[in-house]
Amino acid sequence: MKQKETAVYTTKKRSMMQESMHRLVKNKTAMAGLIVLLIVITLCALAGFICPEGYDKQDIMNKFISPCAEYPLGTDNLGRSMLARVLYGGRYSLFIGLAATIVAAGIGIIMGSVAAFYGGLVDNLIMRFLDAFNAIPDLLLAIAISSVMGGGVLNAILAIGISSVPAYARTARGPILAVKEQEFVEAARALDARDRRIIFRHILPNVLSPIIVHVSTGISGGIITAAALSFLGLGVQAPTPEWGALLSASRQYIREYPYLVTVPGVCIAMVVLAMNLFGDGLRDALDPKLKY
Amino acid sequence: MGRYILKRLLMMIPVLLSVVLLIFILQFITPGDPAKLQLGTDATNEEIENWHEKYGLNDPFAVQFTRYVWGIVSRGDFGNSWRNGQPITQEIISRWPTTFLLAILTTLVSVISGTLLGIYAALHRGSLGDAIARVIGILGISLPNFWFALMMILLFAVRLQWLPVSGFYGPLYWILPAGTLGVLGASSQMRITRSAMLDNINADFVRTARAKGQEERVITYHHILRNALIPILTNVGSRFAQNLTGTMILEQIFAIPGIGTLMVLAINKRDYPQLRASVILVAATVSVVNLLIDIAYAAADPRVKATFKSSSGNFLKFKKRAG
Amino acid sequence: MAYLNLDRLRRWTFKVKGNDMSDTEKILSIKDLTVHYLPPEEPACKAVNGVSFDIRKGETLGLVGETGAGKTTIALSILRLVQSPPGKILSGSIEFNGENLLEASEAHMRKIRGSEISMIFQDPMTALNPIDSVGDQIAEVVHLHSKCSRAEARIKVEEMLELVGIDKSRYKDYPHQFSGGMKQRVIIAMALACSPELLIADEPTTALDVTIQAQVLDMMNDLKKKLGSSVLLITHDLGIVAEMCDKVVVMYAGQVVEMGDKRSIFKHTSHPYTKGLFGSLPGAFPDSDRLKPIKGLMPDPAALPAGCKFADRCEFCTEQCRAREIGLTEVSEGHYVRCVLAEGGNHH
Numbered sequence: 001m002k003q004k005e006t007a008v009y010t011t012k013k014r015s016m017m018q019e020s021m022h023r024l025v026k027n028k029t030a031m032a033g034l035i036v037l038l039i040v041i042t043l044c045a046l047a048g049f050i051c052p053e054g055y056d057k058q059d060i061m062n063k064f065i066s067p068c069a070e071y072p073l074g075t076d077n078l079g080r081s082m083l084a085r086v087l088y089g090g091r092y093s094l095f096i097g098l099a100a101t102i103v104a105a106g107i108g109i110i111m112g113s114v115a116a117f118y119g120g121l122v123d124n125l126i127m128r129f130l131d132a133f134n135a136i137p138d139l140l141l142a143i144a145i146s147s148v149m150g151g152g153v154l155n156a157i158l159a160i161g162i163s164s165v166p167a168y169a170r171t172a173r174g175p176i177l178a179v180k181e182q183e184f185v186e187a188a189r190a191l192d193a194r195d196r197r198i199i200f201r202h203i204l205p206n207v208l209s210p211i212i213v214h215v216s217t218g219i220s221g222g223i224i225t226a227a228a229l230s231f232l233g234l235g236v237q238a239p240t241p242e243w244g245a246l247l248s249a250s251r252q253y254i255r256e257y258p259y260l261v262t263v264p265g266v267c268i269a270m271v272v273l274a275m276n277l278f279g280d281g282l283r284d285a286l287d288p289k290l291k292y
Numbered sequence: 293m294g295r296y297i298l299k300r301l302l303m304m305i306p307v308l309l310s311v312v313l314l315i316f317i318l319q320f321i322t323p324g325d326p327a328k329l330q331l332g333t334d335a336t337n338e339e340i341e342n343w344h345e346k347y348g349l350n351d352p353f354a355v356q357f358t359r360y361v362w363g364i365v366s367r368g369d370f371g372n373s374w375r376n377g378q379p380i381t382q383e384i385i386s387r388w389p390t391t392f393l394l395a396i397l398t399t400l401v402s403v404i405s406g407t408l409l410g411i412y413a414a415l416h417r418g419s420l421g422d423a424i425a426r427v428i429g430i431l432g433i434s435l436p437n438f439w440f441a442l443m444m445i446l447l448f449a450v451r452l453q454w455l456p457v458s459g460f461y462g463p464l465y466w467i468l469p470a471g472t473l474g475v476l477g478a479s480s481q482m483r484i485t486r487s488a489m490l491d492n493i494n495a496d497f498v499r500t501a502r503a504k505g506q507e508e509r510v511i512t513y514h515h516i517l518r519n520a521l522i523p524i525l526t527n528v529g530s531r532f533a534q535n536l537t538g539t540m541i542l543e544q545i546f547a548i549p550g551i552g553t554l555m556v557l558a559i560n561k562r563d564y565p566q567l568r569a570s571v572i573l574v575a576a577t578v579s580v581v582n583l584l585i586d587i588a589y590a591a592a593d594p595r596v597k598a599t600f601k602s603s604s605g606n607f608l609k610f611k612k613r614a615g
Numbered sequence: 616m617a618y619l620n621l622d623r624l625r626r627w628t629f630k631v632k633g634n635d636m637s638d639t640e641k642i643l644s645i646k647d648l649t650v651h652y653l654p655p656e657e658p659a660c661k662a663v664n665g666v667s668f669d670i671r672k673g674e675t676l677g678l679v680g681e682t683g684a685g686k687t688t689i690a691l692s693i694l695r696l697v698q699s700p701p702g703k704i705l706s707g708s709i710e711f712n713g714e715n716l717l718e719a720s721e722a723h724m725r726k727i728r729g730s731e732i733s734m735i736f737q738d739p740m741t742a743l744n745p746i747d748s749v750g751d752q753i754a755e756v757v758h759l760h761s762k763c764s765r766a767e768a769r770i771k772v773e774e775m776l777e778l779v780g781i782d783k784s785r786y787k788d789y790p791h792q793f794s795g796g797m798k799q800r801v802i803i804a805m806a807l808a809c810s811p812e813l814l815i816a817d818e819p820t821t822a823l824d825v826t827i828q829a830q831v832l833d834m835m836n837d838l839k840k841k842l843g844s845s846v847l848l849i850t851h852d853l854g855i856v857a858e859m860c861d862k863v864v865v866m867y868a869g870q871v872v873e874m875g876d877k878r879s880i881f882k883h884t885s886h887p888y889t890k891g892l893f894g895s896l897p898g899a900f901p902d903s904d905r906l907k908p909i910k911g912l913m914p915d916p917a918a919l920p921a922g923c924k925f926a927d928r929c930e931f932c933t934e935q936c937r938a939r940e941i942g943l944t945e946v947s948e949g950h951y952v953r954c955v956l957a958e959g960g961n962h963h
Contacts, residue, residue, distance in 0.1 A: 232541065506729075515744055
């Protein structure tokens with residue numbers, strides 16, 4: 001039972017957006033998350049400068065060195081600098097998460113919008129099709145697709161992307177359906193507005209917010225799924241230092257050299273946490289009635 | 293009510309069929325010859341042909357699909373593993389209870405602790421306890437479960453030596469796997485519970501109950517919580533599905549003899565029949581659990597019970613609006 | 616603004632009959648009540664400022680005013696249901712049968728709520744718990760205030776249902792199976808189940824159709840007479856006041872601006888605001904074809920002006936009006952007005 005109504009915005013999209021942005025900026029935890037994210041992205045982008053030797057430079061003589069001044073994050077079993085592996089690996093993790101989300105959101109939103117807007121048989125068919133995906137948990141589907149398609153960055157992106165499509169379709173469909181049935185759309189039709197006008201001025205502002213929120217949490221989900229796939233040996237292949245792959249490779253040394261396992265995990269956790277904080281802040285900013 | 297259950301069970305069939313279809317299609321469109329993967333690069337053409345014959349891979353798609361489905365439906369036969377040629381069904385039956393029970397245990401931990409924490413946070417909104425709960429909440433959904441499990445092993449099994457590292461020989465061995473996954477799952481449960489409670493905390497009927505002179509405790513549980521149950525129950529369903537998957541992944545970390553370890557082996561060896569079987573099993577279990585939860589909705593909310601008696605179409609619409 | 620059933624008003628003007636209430640005892644006495652809402656980081660909302668009035672046994676008091684005048688806050692304060700943060704009862708006393716409710720313990724208040732003082736709210740659609748049957752919800756209040764068995768409670772509930780015109784076979788039905796008017800009847804049944812001495816009704820018919828309104832009001836009147844309860848009726852509809860109330864308190868911007876028995880208010884209207892209310896009713900000026908509303912808006916309770924709060928909208932406003940806070944003047948027995956003009960002895 002819904003006590004709260006769906007927030008319905010008027011067509012003054014710009015001033016609503018400005019207000020939301022203002023609320024977001026005032027939210028300290030969200031801004032902290034954003035800053036951490038930006039720092040991480042910058043560091044990974046500058047990996048070439050910070051660790052010009054690359055992620056694969058082996059130095060067996062110096063293997064298993066704990067974090068110290070020369071090797072800030074230590075070295076792994078082949079003497080490779082963990083700092084380098086983590087920084088370059090971050091590029092892969094972040095990229096896969098982002099790309100998979102774009103794929104999933106792109107396909108999903110189109111499907112959901114079409115289903116909701118045209119309703120009837122089209123809606124039924126699409127939803128039945130998506131229902132089949134309901135029974136398989138997202139991660140398992142990604143695993144299944146990935147194991148069939150094989151390894152590699154592109155396949156990982158596709159696997160994660162496809163497994164996330166149903167969620168985005170539902171996110172897009174819900175608000176559109178709700179708004180479609182509301183009175184002001186009927187009113188607009190009564191005034192003989194064309195379909196496209198209705199979509200842009202009335203429906204879109206209400207759909208954007210849930211989608212934006214979903215995307216921001218979706219990227220973090222994508223990063224974790226990518227890490228999980230690599231951890232299982234799917235997805236990226238050695239020696240690509242994606243963070244999940246780093247975890248998988250270091251697992252066996254957990255007793256003697258725990259930093260090898262702690263460091264990549266902390267990176268994943270940190271980025272995902274920052275993204276979730278930002279995503280929560282985004283949700284609060286876009287729909288103040290949900291302010292908890 | 294009975295008719296509704298029957299209807300839902302029947303509806304499960306096309307869903308599961310499409311799941312199998314999906315997997316089959318995926319397999320068919322992927323390039324590469326599985327025989328080469330299994331037999332090795334120096335296999336002769338004859339060996340490859342024999343392998344294809346043995347596993348019926350020379351038949352057209354429709355035939356393979358129908359044969360497979362018929363095998364499951366009539367004999368419960370999931371075919372033979374490509375890895376070792378053994379019938380899959382045997383292994384699955386012996387390992388399934390372990391995974392399933394562990395998943396249930398994990399879900400219980402998540403749901404009970406998450407719900408209680410969520411209620412506390414909602415009632416004491418803005419307090420320190422609420423802030424702590426929300427921090428736990430957001431941490432829990434941010435940490436990768438397999439990494440967290442490794443960290444917990446490091447802490448409790450290696451450093452403190454309170455618990456065994458791996459294996460599955462008794463209740464003590466259940467604590468780490470069920471605990472780590474359960475605690476992480478509790479976070480999302482807490483968030484959902486908290487927000488569902490907050491939705492109802494300022495409801496008009498709560499004010500009416502207070503104006504009648506009702507005590508706060510009864511108001512919290514009988515009035516607010518019971519009205520918050522629908523989103524909470526929905527989350528229990530998705531929680532179980534995620535915990536089941538999580539359990540399967542964690543099994544190889546904790547060396548637990550369940551479906552998960554089998555699946556990881558299948559992944560490594562590209563043993564598609566094994567993979568198929570695992571996925572189908574999970575899909576079937578999740579569907580049944582979701583059905584049970586939908587039935588629980590009816591017990592929680594009489595309006596839902598009413599829609600059951602009319603037609604199930606209304607209920608699904610109701611669920612999508614409410615959840 | 617308000618809808619006035621002209622018929623009702625005409626009916627009443629022909630049979631003016633006041634009850635002589637001066638000897639009956641007071642059951643509720645509000646003195647100098649001040650309630651503010653203090654949201655963090657925002658200016659305080661001064662909802663109720665120094666309000667005093669009494670209710671006698673068996674009397675129906677109409678609390679009249681626009682939305683935002685502070686009526687609901689007063690009602691909630693009586694039962695101590697004001698949401699606390701951000702609301703705060705800053706000063707004053709509310710005496711009920713001799714004791715000050717503002718100093719009572721929470722446990723004591725719980726005993727009073729629902730049994731000695733009951734309240735019904737404006738919107739019947741959301742006031743009932745959707746997952747409990749209506750019978751159980753009425754039974755809840757019975758069980759809370761008497762030690763009876765389930766069977767006895769059930770009998771009482773069925774009695775109440777019949778009293779409000781609902782068939783007792785609907786005990787097990789759920790709120791969503793009732794219409795708005797029926798829901799309000801259930802709520803009334805719930806409120807009266809323990810025969811309260813005082814019933815607070817906050818705009819009980821505003822959300823209902825006009826025809827249902829009449830039914831519900833008649834029913835309330837009947838029950839009130841049967842049970843001998845007093846009623847605090849909050850409304851913005853002068854027609855309802857005409858029909859149901861013995862005494863009237865008119866509120867504006869958190870203060871009482873005029874109060875007296877019905878006859879005084881209707882026949883000897885003194886405060887410009889009250890006159891404006893009567894004047895803005897459709898049918899007040901049958902020959903004109905436009906409504907005559909009071910121009911302007913009520914001031915923001917977070918930014919109340921000094922002096923008379925009605926000054927900006929008042930046609931008789933003078934300099935004095937804004938210069939100082941105005942007190943209540945008794946212009947005739949029991950009839951009080953908060954106006955500079957009344958002080959001067961000039962009342963119209």
